[in-house]
Amino acid sequence: MRRVVGFAAVVVLAGCTSQEAGGSAPSAAAPAGLKVEVVASGLSHPWDVGFLPDGRMLVPQRPGRIALVDDGAVTDVEADLGDVAARGEGGLMSLVVHPDFDTSKRFTTCFNTDSDVRLVTWVLDGTRATRVKDPLLAGLPSSSGGRHSGCRMALDDEGRLLVGTGDTARGEVPQDLGSLGGKVLRIDLETGEGAPGNPFGDRIYTYGHRNIQGVAVREDGLVLTAEHGPSTDDEVNVLQPGGNYGWDPSRGGTTGGYDESVPMTDLERFPDAVPAAWSSGQPTEAICDAAFLRGARWGDLDGVLAVTALKGEKVLLFTITQEGGVHSVAIPPELEGTHGRLRGAEAGPDGALYVTTSNGEDDEVLRITNG
Numbered sequence: 001m002r003r004v005v006g007f008a009a010v011v012v013l014a015g016c017t018s019q020e021a022g023g024s025a026p027s028a029a030a031p032a033g034l035k036v037e038v039v040a041s042g043l044s045h046p047w048d049v050g051f052l053p054d055g056r057m058l059v060p061q062r063p064g065r066i067a068l069v070d071d072g073a074v075t076d077v078e079a080d081l082g083d084v085a086a087r088g089e090g091g092l093m094s095l096v097v098h099p100d101f102d103t104s105k106r107f108t109t110c111f112n113t114d115s116d117v118r119l120v121t122w123v124l125d126g127t128r129a130t131r132v133k134d135p136l137l138a139g140l141p142s143s144s145g146g147r148h149s150g151c152r153m154a155l156d157d158e159g160r161l162l163v164g165t166g167d168t169a170r171g172e173v174p175q176d177l178g179s180l181g182g183k184v185l186r187i188d189l190e191t192g193e194g195a196p197g198n199p200f201g202d203r204i205y206t207y208g209h210r211n212i213q214g215v216a217v218r219e220d221g222l223v224l225t226a227e228h229g230p231s232t233d234d235e236v237n238v239l240q241p242g243g244n245y246g247w248d249p250s251r252g253g254t255t256g257g258y259d260e261s262v263p264m265t266d267l268e269r270f271p272d273a274v275p276a277a278w279s280s281g282q283p284t285e286a287i288c289d290a291a292f293l294r295g296a297r298w299g300d301l302d303g304v305l306a307v308t309a310l311k312g313e314k315v316l317l318f319t320i321t322q323e324g325g326v327h328s329v330a331i332p333p334e335l336e337g338t339h340g341r342l343r344g345a346e347a348g349p350d351g352a353l354y355v356t357t358s359n360g361e362d363d364e365v366l367r368i369t370n371g
Contacts, residue, residue, distance in 0.1 A: 023234075023280040028319065028330035031301060033371040036334050039354070040069045040365040046356040048152075048289070049346040049365060050097040050107055058124075059356070059365060060109055062091035068127055069365060079122065079129040085112045088146025089166075094153040096161065098189065108136060108189070110151035110163065117142045117151050117165070119192065137192040137203075141181040143168040148181075148211040152289065157221040160195040161187050162205070164212030164225055171250030171258045174208050182209045182247065184225065184239060199242030208245040208273065210264065214290035214345065216305060222324050224277065226287045226307050230260040234287045235276040236307065238324035246273030278318065278326040285312030288343045288358075293317075295351040298370050306353055308342035315342060315355065315368075339366060 022028075045062035052058065057069040058077070064084035066077040084092050090112035098106040098121075107129075108121045117140035121133035140163075142149045148166035156162050167173040167182035174182030177200060186195045186205035194203040214226030223239040237245055246265035249258045265273055280287070288308040293301050305318040315335040319327040335342070335355070344356035353368040 022329040023278055024276070025278050025318075025326040026328045028317075028328040030330050030332050031317065031370075034332050034334045035369045035371055036338070037367045037369075038364050039072055039367045040067070040074050041362055042074055043067060043356070043363040043365070045091070045358050045360060046344060046363050046365065047091075047093045047358075048095045048344045049348075049354045049356060050095040051346070051349055052097060053102050053349075055349060057354070057365065058095055058097065058107060060092045060095045061363075062086055062093065064092050064111070066092070066095070066109075066129065075127050077124070077127055077129050080131065081111075083113045085114050085142075085146075087112070088143075088149070090117070090142060090146030090149035093151045096153045096155060096189075099155065099159060106132065108133075108153070108161070110153055112142050112146060112149050115142065116140055117149055119151075119153075119163070133192070135192070137163075137185075137187060139180065140165055141168045141170070141173060141179060143170070150211050150213055152212055152215050154215040154217055154223075155189070156186070156217050156223060157219075158195075159189065161185075161189045162215050162217070162223065163187065164209070164215050164227075166211040167209065167247070167249075169258050171248075171255065172253065174210065174247045175244070175250070177204060177207060180204070182211075183207050184209065184212065184215070197241075205241060206239055206243045206245060206274075208243075208247050208270070210247045213288040214307060216290035216292055218292055218303075218320070219294070222320075224290060224305060224320070224324070226290045228286055229264045229280065229284050232280070232282045232284060233264040233276070234280040234284045235264055236278040236287070236290075236305075236318065236326060237274065238277050240274055243274040244270055244272065246270045277324060278329070283311075285309035285314070285316070287312070287316065289345040291345040291347045291353060293353060294347055297351050301370060306345055306355075308345050308355055310341045310343060310358060313337050313340055313342065315345075335368070339364065
């Protein structure tokens with residue numbers, strides 16, 4: 001893993017500590033000269049980008065459609081998505097292309113139905129997708145209005161599937177180890193069962209989360225998540241197996257509602273909870289997906305964590321220490337208020353960063369490079 005020495009040096013010289021821009025970490029001088037290109041358009045709330053080995057992209061859209069993007073041309077994938085319940089924040093969400101796609105042609109999606117959030121594995125044949133694991137995993141909680149029904153997937157360095165879930169705006173869910181909501185799950189990509197070595201002997205890897213929107217895995221295996229806060233404190237967290245991340249809007253079961261005035265990470269109630277690596281303070285940005293910038297083409301930005309923001313309509317660039325701390329935060333002007341709400345983030349096989357907009361009409365996939 002390369003350390004971002006050059007970028008960190010700029011931060012030290014700048015000496016900026018703006019709380020508004022940097023949250024709980026110092027702000028860095030914005031990198032100059034990022035190039036932003038539109039590689040696909042005409043989409044509706046694209047949630048994710050999954051790269052096929054030949055460079056084509058599968059792009060799931062929240063209303064219940066999958067686009068196949070080939071050199072700018074967008075084709076609808078023929079797939080039975082009739083049970084997708086697109087309401088509120090929920091619908092067709094994350095997508096992961098299997099590492100053996102060359103031979104298996106498989107990918108997995110996560111979406112809301114009328115009763116739950118579930119993972120389904122598909123086989124792609126041309127522009128047609130057929131379900132082959134239906135479901136790979138079912139029973140993730142969902143809310144009738146779709147609130148906090150998020151689902152973000154990523155493969156860890158062992159090929160296990162990490163799944164970040166929302167708490168469905170129910171106060172007891174995040175701390176309940178009998179529920180799959182408000183958690184990060186770690187499961188076998190082929191069977192949907194809990195992966196070996198999980199801390200509780202089942203599918204749960206971490207708990208006490210509010211609404212995870214992004215999961216990013218560094219080359220050395222470090223996992224960071226991006227998570228929505230209530231009226232304060234969006235968080236970037238470093239995952240620790242078995243960790244409690246301290247969200248408890250039930251106040252230990254003493255309130256029957258959903259008390260969002262509690263701290264995002266309640267260290268008074270849970271002294272052993274894992275503190276956030278970074279928190280936004282106020283205002284929140286509604287941070288979303290996350291991806292590491294990788295490769296020499298990024299120069300001093302190699303190894304930086306890029307995080308999209310919905311409400312903030314920007315990309316935040318986090319300089320991450322070897323141990324997983326946040327050294328500083330920068331906001332490139334090319335991606336601040338220029339394309340509206342930004343949701344998906346994925347490093348492409350060409351080394352570029354791919355970001356999706358989430359404005360609802362004529363949404364785009366953006367390709368971002370360092371000059």
